[in-house]
Amino acid sequence: xxxxxxxTFFVLYCxxxxxxxxxxxxxxxxxxxDVKTVKLQAETxxxxxxxxxxxxxxxxxxxxVSSAYAGLVDQLQVTAGQSVKKGQVLAHIISPELISxxxxxxxxxxxxRLARQSLDRDEALFKDGxxxxxxxxxxxxxxxxxxxxxxxxxxxxxxxxxxxxxxNQLEKSGRYxxxxxxxxxxxxxxxxxxxxxxxRIDAVMPLLKIAQLSPLWVEVQVPLTxxxxxxxxxxALIAIKDLDVSGKVITVLPSMRTQDQTAIVRAEVxxxxxxxxxxQMVDVIISSTAxxxxxxxxxxxxxxVSHQSRVMVFVQxxxxxxxxxxxxxxxxxDITSISGDFNGTxxxxxxxxxxxxxxxxxxxxx
Numbered sequence: 120x121x122x123x124x125x126x127t128f129f130v131l132y133c134x135x136x137x138x139x140x141x142x143x144x145x146x147x148x149x150x151x152x153d154v155k156t157v158k159l160q161a162e163t164x165x166x167x168x169x170x171x172x173x174x175x176x177x178x179x180x181x182x183x184v185s186s187a188y189a190g191l192v193d194q195l196q197v198t199a200g201q202s203v204k205k206g207q208v209l210a211h212i213i214s215p216e217l218i219s220x221x222x223x224x225x226x227x228x229x230x231x232r233l234a235r236q237s238l239d240r241d242e243a244l245f246k247d248g249x250x251x252x253x254x255x256x257x258x259x260x261x262x263x264x265x266x267x268x269x270x271x272x273x274x275x276x277x278x279x280x281x282x283x284x285x286x287n288q289l290e291k292s293g294r295y296x297x298x299x300x301x302x303x304x305x306x307x308x309x310x311x312x313x314x315x316x317x318x319r320i321d322a323v324m325p326l327l328k329i330a331q332l333s334p335l336w337v338e339v340q341v342p343l344t345x346x347x348x349x350x351x352x353x354x355a356l357i358a359i360k361d362l363d364v365s366g367k368v369i370t371v372l373p374s375m376r377t378q379d380q381t382a383i384v385r386a387e388v389x390x391x392x393x394x395x396x397x398x399q400m401v402d403v404i405i406s407s408t409a410x411x412x413x414x415x416x417x418x419x420x421x422x423x424v425s426h427q428s429r430v431m432v433f434v435q436x437x438x439x440x441x442x443x444x445x446x447x448x449x450x451x452x453d454i455t456s457i458s459g460d461f462n463g464t465x466x467x468x469x470x471x472x473x474x475x476x477x478x479x480x481x482x483x484x485x
Contacts, residue, residue: 154471190214364391
């Protein structure tokens with residue numbers, strides 16, 4: 120009986136101790152307290168041979184903007200290096216072909232409307248027994264054909280860049296647009312501008328190249344003899360010399376460069392990607408194993424909270440924050456290297472720590 124009471128007390132005590140390390144705080148409360156968070160950034164302690172490499176954009180993140188019709192570029196609203204949002208107008212093209220497509224669409228719309236009227240009339244006549252079923256079937260087929268033709272031409276206008284609103288307005292007013300606005304298919308950065316204002320273009324000619332620059336690839340040239348010697352394989356960690364950038368090998372290409380007997384090792388970079396740009400030449404260190412040390416993390420010094428000779432950070436959770444004790448490895452200016460029980464995906468508080476600490480202590484945090 121006494122053991123049961125002690126055990127119950129111990130469980131309750133531990134439950135309370137765990138509870139006070141969890142601070143409930145709504146998103147509105149966090150906003151009012153000006154709480155800001157950042158994602159933990161791992162420190163990669165890596166040594167190894169340095170290899171030349173080039174930064175490239177993953178092929179599935181590059182989009183080429185072109186016009187479905189030949190014409191004249193009368194407006195160009197972006198240039199290389201400029202950031203754009205999805206749906207933003209990039210250029211305006213004047214195209215006689217577009218006017219022809221609009222005329223054909225209006226004609227098909229009229230034919231569909233007349234076919235519908237004829238079908239309605241024949242359905243009434245057939246119901247009264249005035250016409251044969253064959254004539255009704257002819258009217259039905261005519262209506263289906265004209266509907267399909269109109270839908271086809273509407274789709275062609277959509278492919279040219281006209282939105283449904285513009286096409287509906289064309290149906291109502293009958294007034295043609297003499298040109299079309301080309302918009303960004305994605306949010307990203309203009310990598311290349313291949314035309315200039317006032318230039319005549321052909322149909323589907325590449326005009327602009329837009330890309331999302333996160334993540335990026337780094338393609339490393341590694342001598343064939345080093346691949347096996349250094350155990351370079353998929354999953355190995357990489358770091359870029361003189362930059363706070365790290366990544367992971369995603370593939371070792373089977374082909375090689377005959378002129379220098381090197382293989383291409385491709386790594387994906389997500390951490391520090393804002394320090395890179397496409398076609399940049401860099402020096403890369405590749406770990407000999409996928410288990411390079413990444414136990415330390417860099418955080419702004421403002422994220423650290425001291426309490427009773429302990430150093431802690433506040434980790435964001437779905438319902439608020441969790442208090443987590445850390446060990447300070449070293450501090451350089453506004454950045455501190457810490458170690459602790461993290462998996463690298465956590466977000467920690469860097470602003471509003473005093474208010475969160477006060478709330479925690481009010482709950483009985485020790």
